[in-house]
Amino acid sequence: MDLLTPHLLSIGPLLTLVAVALLVLLLESIITKSEPVSFWTSVAGLLVSIGIAVPGIAVHGSAFGGMLRTGGSANYFSIIFFICALLTIVFSRDYLKKRDSVFGEFYLLILFATVGMVLMAAAADLIIVFLGIELMSICLYVLAGFIRGSVLSNESSLKYFLLGAFATGFLLYGIALLYGSTGSTSITFLTEHFETYASSRLFLAGIGLLIVGLAFKIGAVPFHMWVPDVYQGAPTPVSGFMATGAKAAAFSIIIGLFAQRFVHGVQIGTLLAILAAASMILGNVVAIAQTNVKRMLAYSSIAHAGYMLTGLAAGNAYGRDGILFYLLAYAFMNLGAFGLISFMEQEGEKHLTFDDYAGLGTTKPFLAVLMSVFMFSLAGIPPFAGFFGKYYIFVGAVQADMTWLAIVGVLMSVVSVFYYLRLVMVMYFQDTLIGQTASYSASSAAFVVLAALILLGLGVFPSSLLAIITTLY
Amino acid sequence: MTVDAILFFIVAAGAVASAVLMITGQNPVKSVLFLIVNFFCLAVLYLILHAQFIAIIQILVYAGAIMVLFLFVIMLLNLGTEEKHVDALNMKRSVAVILSCIVLFLILIAIGLPAAGTGGLPASALVNGTVETIGRDLFRQYLLPFEITSLLLLGAMVGVIVLAKKHFE
Numbered sequence: 001m002d003l004l005t006p007h008l009l010s011i012g013p014l015l016t017l018v019a020v021a022l023l024v025l026l027l028e029s030i031i032t033k034s035e036p037v038s039f040w041t042s043v044a045g046l047l048v049s050i051g052i053a054v055p056g057i058a059v060h061g062s063a064f065g066g067m068l069r070t071g072g073s074a075n076y077f078s079i080i081f082f083i084c085a086l087l088t089i090v091f092s093r094d095y096l097k098k099r100d101s102v103f104g105e106f107y108l109l110i111l112f113a114t115v116g117m118v119l120m121a122a123a124a125d126l127i128i129v130f131l132g133i134e135l136m137s138i139c140l141y142v143l144a145g146f147i148r149g150s151v152l153s154n155e156s157s158l159k160y161f162l163l164g165a166f167a168t169g170f171l172l173y174g175i176a177l178l179y180g181s182t183g184s185t186s187i188t189f190l191t192e193h194f195e196t197y198a199s200s201r202l203f204l205a206g207i208g209l210l211i212v213g214l215a216f217k218i219g220a221v222p223f224h225m226w227v228p229d230v231y232q233g234a235p236t237p238v239s240g241f242m243a244t245g246a247k248a249a250a251f252s253i254i255i256g257l258f259a260q261r262f263v264h265g266v267q268i269g270t271l272l273a274i275l276a277a278a279s280m281i282l283g284n285v286v287a288i289a290q291t292n293v294k295r296m297l298a299y300s301s302i303a304h305a306g307y308m309l310t311g312l313a314a315g316n317a318y319g320r321d322g323i324l325f326y327l328l329a330y331a332f333m334n335l336g337a338f339g340l341i342s343f344m345e346q347e348g349e350k351h352l353t354f355d356d357y358a359g360l361g362t363t364k365p366f367l368a369v370l371m372s373v374f375m376f377s378l379a380g381i382p383p384f385a386g387f388f389g390k391y392y393i394f395v396g397a398v399q400a401d402m403t404w405l406a407i408v409g410v411l412m413s414v415v416s417v418f419y420y421l422r423l424v425m426v427m428y429f430q431d432t433l434i435g436q437t438a439s440y441s442a443s444s445a446a447f448v449v450l451a452a453l454i455l456l457g458l459g460v461f462p463s464s465l466l467a468i469i470t471t472l473y
Numbered sequence: 474m475t476v477d478a479i480l481f482f483i484v485a486a487g488a489v490a491s492a493v494l495m496i497t498g499q500n501p502v503k504s505v506l507f508l509i510v511n512f513f514c515l516a517v518l519y520l521i522l523h524a525q526f527i528a529i530i531q532i533l534v535y536a537g538a539i540m541v542l543f544l545f546v547i548m549l550l551n552l553g554t555e556e557k558h559v560d561a562l563n564m565k566r567s568v569a570v571i572l573s574c575i576v577l578f579l580i581l582i583a584i585g586l587p588a589a590g591t592g593g594l595p596a597s598a599l600v601n602g603t604v605e606t607i608g609r610d611l612f613r614q615y616l617l618p619f620e621i622t623s624l625l626l627l628g629a630m631v632g633v634i635v636l637a638k639k640h641f642e
Contacts, residue, residue: 018624025631064617105635112628119621131621135628142632157636177583205583 007063010070013053013078014118020045021111028104038104039093042111046086053078057468066186068122069256073472076324077121077252084245084331085114090447091339092237094440098347099147099235106146110241113139117249121256126175126185129253133171133217136249137164140242144234152349156233163216163226171213177206191260198267207268210257211275217250218305221278231298236345239294240338243301244331251308251327259312259320260473273313273405279306280412287419291353293341296419297334300378303416304330310402310409311393317470319396324469326389329377329458333386336451337374340367343440351436354423359432366445367438368427373452377459379420380413385458392466481521488514501547505540512536524602 008015023045024038031037057079059071068074089107096102116136123129141164145157179185181202182193190197197203216223231239258268283303290296308326311319344351344367361368377384390413397406458465488511495507512535519528600606611619 025627065614067615067617103635105631108631109628109635112624112631115624116628125618127615127618128621131618131625135621135625138625138629138632142635145636148636201583205580 010056010059010061010063011068011122012056013049013075013082014115014122016049016052017045017082017111017115017118020049021108021115024104024108024111028108035102035104038107039089042089042107043086045111046082046089046114050079050082050086053082058471062124062188066188067125067128068119069124070122073252073255073324074118074122076469076472077248077327078118080248080328080331081114081117081121081245083328084241084248084335085110087331087335087339087447087451088237088241088245091240091335091342091444092235094444095235095237095342095345096146098345098439099150101147101235106143109139109143109146113143113241114245117245117252120249121252123253123256124187126178126187126190129187130172130175132249133253134168136246137168137217140238140246143238143241144230146235146238150233150349152233153235154233156230159226160230160234167213167216167223170209170216174206174209174211174213177202177209181206187256191257204267208271211254211268211271214250214254215275218247218254218308219279219302220275220305220309221282221302224279224282224302224305227302228295228298231301232292232294236294236338236342237335239298240335240342243297243338244334247301247305248327248331251323254312255320255323259315259323269313269315269400272309273402276306276309276313277405277408279303279309280409281306284412284415284419287416290419291355293352293354293357293423294338296354296423297337297341300416300420301334303412304334304378306412307390307393307409310397310405313405314393314396314400314402316396316400318399319393320473321466321469322389322392322394322396324472325392325458325462325465326386328465329385329389329455332451332455332458333374333377333384336448336455337371337378339444339448339451340371340374343367343438343444344436346437354426356433356436357423357427358430359427360436361428363432363436364438370448370452371427372424373455375420375424377455379417381417383456383459385455385462388459388462477521481518484514484517484521488518502544505543505547508543509536509540512540519602522602526602526604526607 020042024041027037027041028034053075056071056075061070062068063070089110092106092110093102096106113136116132116134116139119128119132119135123132141157141161144160145153147153175185178190181200182190182197184190212223216226219227231243234242258272280303283299283301283306287296287299287303290299304326308323311323311326313319341352344356350356357371360371373384377386380386380390382388390409394406394409397403397409491507491510491514495504495511498504498507512531516528516531516536519525519531
């Protein structure tokens with residue numbers, strides 16, 4: 001056996017995904033009317049990738065001279081990304097037909113972005129982190145502007161691109177300072193020697209700039225300005241993909257840096273706690289004032305970045321495992337909600353306000369029930385999975401003597417119930433408007449139902465997933 | 474003061490001056506030309522650090538290829554002298570200047586002004602910059618990042634074509 005083979009075998013899910021992406025690229029260039037072929041190839045490829053990633057969770061290792069971590073958390077995150085990509089691709093097909101933009105390149109870009117995310121989660125070196133972030137972001141910039149005839153979509157793409165490039169500057173500067181102060185870009189080295197360098201101001205400045213760059217990607221306050229506009233203008237399934245996949249990918253890096261060994265100390269813990277509190281407060285309070293459901297979910301995603309940062313600030317295993325649980329649950333509930341919105345949306349970015357959902361409970365009871373499930377889960381009401389995610393995170397904060405942060409989190413969750421349940425109320429207790437239509441295929445409907453069932457399953461049996469999560473790091 | 478140090482201060486002053494002139498200039502073509510001056514200054518700084526390969530790449534890729542693209546775009550867009558939007562921007566600009574100064578100040582504190590400039594180059598730096606060492610590292614330790622770069626470029630290419638193509642079939 002030659003030297004390379006064991007390395008290649010250990011990154012099976014990543015290689016499979018890259019192969020699928022390249023296959024779709026080839027199909028696109030060879031076949032005319034290639035869209036259906038690309039669609040089914042992507043779906044099948046993602047299912048196979050999930051199948052390959054699942055058994056690898058139990059293994060822990062590294063590959064390519066310490067460039068990648070394999071198995072464990074890398075595979076867990078990969079599965080989250082594959083699920084996000086799968087749901088996004090399925091939902092977007094109906095949606096793109098409505099917007100007159102059904103092209104196979106869409107699936108290709110989703111696959112490439114997912115490759116970037118997998119690299120971010122597996123990265124054991126800051127160079128891989130940077131390459132993964134760029135691969136993901138460049139694809140997302142294009143996906144946000146995929147509806148080329150729409151001014152909102154163009155605005156979304158350009159805004160995301162300019163601010164994203166700016167944030168990348170911070171990230172790179174941070175990496176440069178870390179290299180300058182330690183002589184290494186290896187995340188393993190940095191976490192092992194964190195305490196040695198923690199007194200170096202150059203090192204701390206590097207960490208600070210790195211946090212700025214990553215906080216932009218997760219949309220935490222005060223680096224959240226782009227979130228509402230970008231999510232509103234981007235094609236609806238893409239907004240869901242950015243809120244779940246891209247956010248989980250950025251979190252995987254932050255967790256890898258600060259929560260592998262819990263070494264971040266008081267300074268960085270306080271910094272993360274402040275970001276968390278600000279995100280929870282601003283996201284939830286401003287979400288109340290929204291009339292557009294996509295903007296409401298955008299502010300809700302800022303708030304959720306805050307909840308998850310709370311788990312990180314806690315700096316203990318409870319908080320970390322809470323985030324890992326919540327990221328998976330959040331992927332299902334948020335993508336489900338964005339999927340349903342994309343079913344309802346009509347040509348020219350219409351039917352996106354709360355009023356357009358009036359009386360949905362009587363006209364389309366199927367969609368209304370599902371939407372209610374996702375809203376209840378986002379609000380953190382048991383028995384849905386959203387509740388347990390928040391529960392673990394807040395317990396982690398209390399155990400870390402950050403009770404104030406947990407109190408802020410619980411209070412803001414109460415505030416959030418108001419706007420999530422407002423949508424449910426509008427659907428069931430207001431008179432129907434005329435002209436409500438929804439268009440979706442059987443496969444999309446099946447996946448939304450599946451997402452709702454998984455949320456219920458995770459909510460009733462959270463310990464089965466948690467047992468796996470505790471073995472990841 | 475050694476020759477290296479004297480050269481450093483001259484070139485560094487040139488880099489800062491050209492960067493400032495670039496962002497304050499009203500004419501986009503002039504800005505681009507100052508940017509080229511800036512790139513050349515940076516290349517000399519790399520040379521002082523014994524990073525020959527990076528220095529050459531800096532000139533070939535940035536001052537050469539990327540700058541030509543910049544000039545092409547500016548000429549295609551046919552930009553005249555920029556209209557002054559001073560009223561709307563004045564407030565934002567002063568806030569931006571203050572914030573930038575604060576960031577600069579904090580970074581200078583972090584780096585530790587007196588500590589910088591002492592020491593000199595480590596012995597390994599003398600050979601690290603050659604094409605040979607970079608090539609060896611690139612295809613051994615950094616093989617994976619090197620390969621990922623090709624995916625990144627491919628993804629970017631697909632993206633650009635999707636956005637720029639006139640008619641989709």
